[in-house]
Amino acid sequence: MRPILWVPLLLFAALVMALTIGLFLKPREIPSAMIAQPVPAFDLPPLWMSGEGLQSSDLAKGEAVLLNVFASWCAPCRIEHPFLMELADEGIPLYGLNYKDKPEDALAFLGELGNPYRRIGADRDGRVGIDFGVYGVPETYVINGQGQIAYKHIGPILPQNQDQLRQAIKKAAQESPANEKASE
Amino acid sequence: MRGWQVIKKGLAIKKGLAILIVGLFCLAPLPASAVAVDDRPLPDAAQEARARLIMAGIRCLVCQNQSIEDSNAPLARDLRVLVRQQVAAGKNREEIEAFLVSRYGDWVLMSPPFNPRTLILWLFPPGLLLGALVFLWYRSRQTPQARPRPLDASEQARLDAILSGATSDRDADRGEQNR
Known part of the structure; x- marks a missing residue:
């Protein structure tokens, strides 16, 4: 058989391979354009009258933090909530962005499931969400000590995603000046 | 005459239908874009x-x-x-x-x-077309069209005989088989 006759078969095999890889890609998970970018400037009011809101400066205090975008109307948020409570118990700084929610509903949600957040900003119209590139709730951002977005998880944090998120937190903590000082 | 009139009437109906269909197509995009923009x-x-x-x-x-x-x-x-x-x-x-x-x-x-990440996306189709054209051009040069061999004397004689009608087609076929 002449070698050139193998060309169509090889081309076909390459096509099959490319399409097979394509089958396992997740088109819903859009790679974030915000990775390694500084947190957008924002200043959000609190959920309740007496509480403190959330500002971009809260997320750039020299330690790695988590920003979780949640809403009471978001069913998958309930799935990841126990894990968020677990992280908060471990002392990992966790901040909340309450996305397009009614404050009373959000408070009821936290009253029922517990509040893992150090501070919560109420993003009533979703404008800050757009600045972060949020397109679905829940989303979780890992932010390093310089206030740069290091990692983004889209959708609920399922048991199989927990390790990856923990590793991202650890990595972001190593990049943070507060930790460098602590290790010196 | 009657048949012609029937055809004429049929054409008129078709023309009306065509205008209606074209009109509907023209209208269709309007409500579609008006619905979502609330x-x-x-x-x-x-x-x-x-x-x-x-x-x-x-x-x-x-x-x-x-x-x-x-x-x-x-x-x-x-x-x-x-x-x-x-x-x-x-x-x-x-x-x-x-x-x-x-x-x-x-x-x-x-x-x-158009940027480095979308290079393949944008350049693959024209590249494929160009590649195919180059391939075809190259092939057409490599194997020039085979010229028919000129007839030798006996073949020419047979052809002349067929054309002049001196031999029947069957004889010509037999001649083919004998070769």
């Missing part, structure tokens, strides 16, 4: 037209294969409000698209931009 349009018609044009090129990230102009998703609505605000603030299309790309990546644009 939010308030800009008071300035020229600005609104510009905003609509920009919206048509921005992908709705929730429904993915719709533009924000014709999507009912809440995020698409928020992005429409944002585009209108920016247009009203005097931002041009490039600035608005640059902002959205900085937040959501190139994917937010309905037509992908």
Whole structure:
């Protein structure tokens, strides 16, 4: 058989391979354009009258933090909530962005499931969400000590995603000046 | 005469039907784009037209294969409000698209931009066409069209005989078999 006759078969095999890889890609998970970018400037009011809101400066205090975008109307948020409570118990700084929610509903949600957040900003119209590139709730951002977005998880944090998120937190903590000082 | 009239009448019906169908096609896009845009349009018609044009090129990230102009998703609505605000603030299309790309990546644009990451996407089809043309040109040069061998004396004689009708077709066939 002449070698050139193998060309169509090889081309076909390459096509099959490319399409097979394509089958396992997740088109819903859009790679974030915000990775390694500084947190957008924002200043959000609190959920309740007496509480403190959330500002971009809260997320750039020299330690790695988590920003979780949640809403009471978001069913998958309930799935990841126990894990968020677990992280908060471990002392990992966790901040909340309450996305397009009614404050009373959000408070009821936290009253029922517990509040893992150090501070919560109420993003009533979703404008800050757009600045972060949020397109679905829940989303979780890992932010390093310089206030740069290091990692983004889209959708609920399922048991199989927990390790990856923990590793991202650890990595972001190593990049943070507060930790460098602590290790010196 | 009657038959002709029937045909003429049939043609008239067909013409009417054609006009109706074309008319329906012309109407169809109007309600489709009017349905999703539930939010308030800009008071300035020229600005609104510009905003609509920009919206048509921005992908709705929730429904993915719709533009924000014709999507009912809440995020698409928020992005429409944002585009209108920016247009009203005097931002041009490039600035608005640059902002959205900085937040959501190139994917937010309905037509992908030409950059190193989309090189294969843009260059593969014309490259394939060019490759095919080069291949065909190369092949046509390599194997020039085979010229028929000139007839030798006995073949020429047989051909002359067939053409002059001296031999029947069957004889000619037999001659073919004998060869």
